Amino acid sequence: DTGVSQNPRHKITKRGQNVTFRCDPISEHNRLYWYRQTLGQGPEFLTYFQNEAQLEKSRLLSDRFSAERPKGSFSTLEIQRTEQGDSAMYLCASSLTGTSYNEQFFGPGTRLTVL
Amino acid sequence: QQPVQSPQAVILREGEDAVINCSSSKALYSVHWYRQKHGEAPVFLMILLKGGEQKGHEKISASFNEKKQQSSLYLTASQLSYSGTYFCGTPEGGGGNKLTFGTGTQLKVEL
Numbered sequence: 001d002t003g004v005s006q007n008p009r010h011k012i013t014k015r016g017q018n019v020t021f022r023c024d025p026i027s028e029h030n031r032l033y034w035y036r037q038t039l040g041q042g043p044e045f046l047t048y049f050q051n052e053a054q055l056e057k058s059r060l061l062s063d064r065f066s067a068e069r070p071k072g073s074f075s076t077l078e079i080q081r082t083e084q085g086d087s088a089m090y091l092c093a094s095s096l097t098g099t100s101y102n103e104q105f106f107g108p109g110t111r112l113t114v115l
Numbered sequence: 116q117q118p119v120q121s122p123q124a125v126i127l128r129e130g131e132d133a134v135i136n137c138s139s140s141k142a143l144y145s146v147h148w149y150r151q152k153h154g155e156a157p158v159f160l161m162i163l164l165k166g167g168e169q170k171g172h173e174k175i176s177a178s179f180n181e182k183k184q185q186s187s188l189y190l191t192a193s194q195l196s197y198s199g200t201y202f203c204g205t206p207e208g209g210g211g212n213k214l215t216f217g218t219g220t221q222l223k224v225e226l
Contacts, residue, residue: 033213042117042202042216043157056213091156101170102206103147104214106156 002026004107006092012113013082020078021110025094032075033104034067035091036060043091049075050097082114116140118203118217126223127193135188135220137203146179146186147204147214150197157202161188193224 005024013019025032031050035043046065047057051072061067064082069075079086089111093104118139127133137146145164148171149157161171163179163186171177176189190197200221204214 040219042204042219043214045213045215048213058213101145101162101164103159103162103170104204105159106149108156 004092004094004105006090006107006110008110009108010111010113012115014115015084016081018078018080019082019112020076021090021092021112022074022076023092023107024074025092026096026105029094029096029105030072031095031097031102031104032069033093033095034075034077035093035106037089037091037109038087046077079112082112084114087112087114117215118205120201120203120217120220122220123218124221124223126225127197129193129195129224129226131193131224133190133193133222135190135201135203135222137186137188137205137217139184139205141184141205143179143181143184143186143205145206146177147206148175148177148186148188149202149204149216150199151202152199160201190222193222195224195226198222198224 007022033048034046037043047067049069064080067077089109091109092107095102095104118137121136147162148160151157163169179186200219203217
């Protein structure tokens with residue numbers, strides 16, 4: 001069990017550029033979540049997958065955001081035409097269904113800075 | 116609406132105890148607790164289920180009052196490593212899907 005990993009850990013980009021983040025969940029976990037966290041706030045839900053199916057998207061997720069989990073393993077989150085308001089920590093978490101607890105384990109996050 | 120936590124911040128001396136509360140305006144089926152250190156990801160601490168089941172660390176305890184829609188996290192004999200921001204998280208609906216995190220409690224343990 002190597003935990004949830006995310007790449008890159010930091011990304012600095014100019015406004016208007018596209019960025020893509022990757023998340024590798026814990027290997028046997030079938031659920032994968034994306035959250036966004038700004039300074040001093042708790043994580044806010046963006047979207048989640050069960051296997052390769054994207055089951056829910058938050059209203060926070062504008063049309064510029066897209067997420068995929070093509071083979072039910074790793075996931076990517078792409079932000080097109082970045083804005084300064086997109087600057088935040090993007091967190092990925094994974095969990096395993098079929099238990100009562102469904103605890104979510106978080107990765108180290110990708111900190112995005114949009115200049 | 117996100118759960119409200121209290122206190123917002125607390126400073127302890129090593130060895131002292133603390134209680135962190137989490138109140139929701141919605142019915143709770145379970146409560147998840149996380150600790151986050153500055154610049155790091157949230158770390159899972161504990162989960163409490165409706166009905167009394169719980170799973171978590173041996174040195175941390177918590178309670179869950181379904182009727183009052185509240186949960187409390189009890190930190191006893193605090194250590195320097197307990198410092199961080201504590202968040203409660205409540206799942207939407209009856210499943211363990213997306214979590215709505217609380218307002219957070221900053222805890223600092225000093226010598």
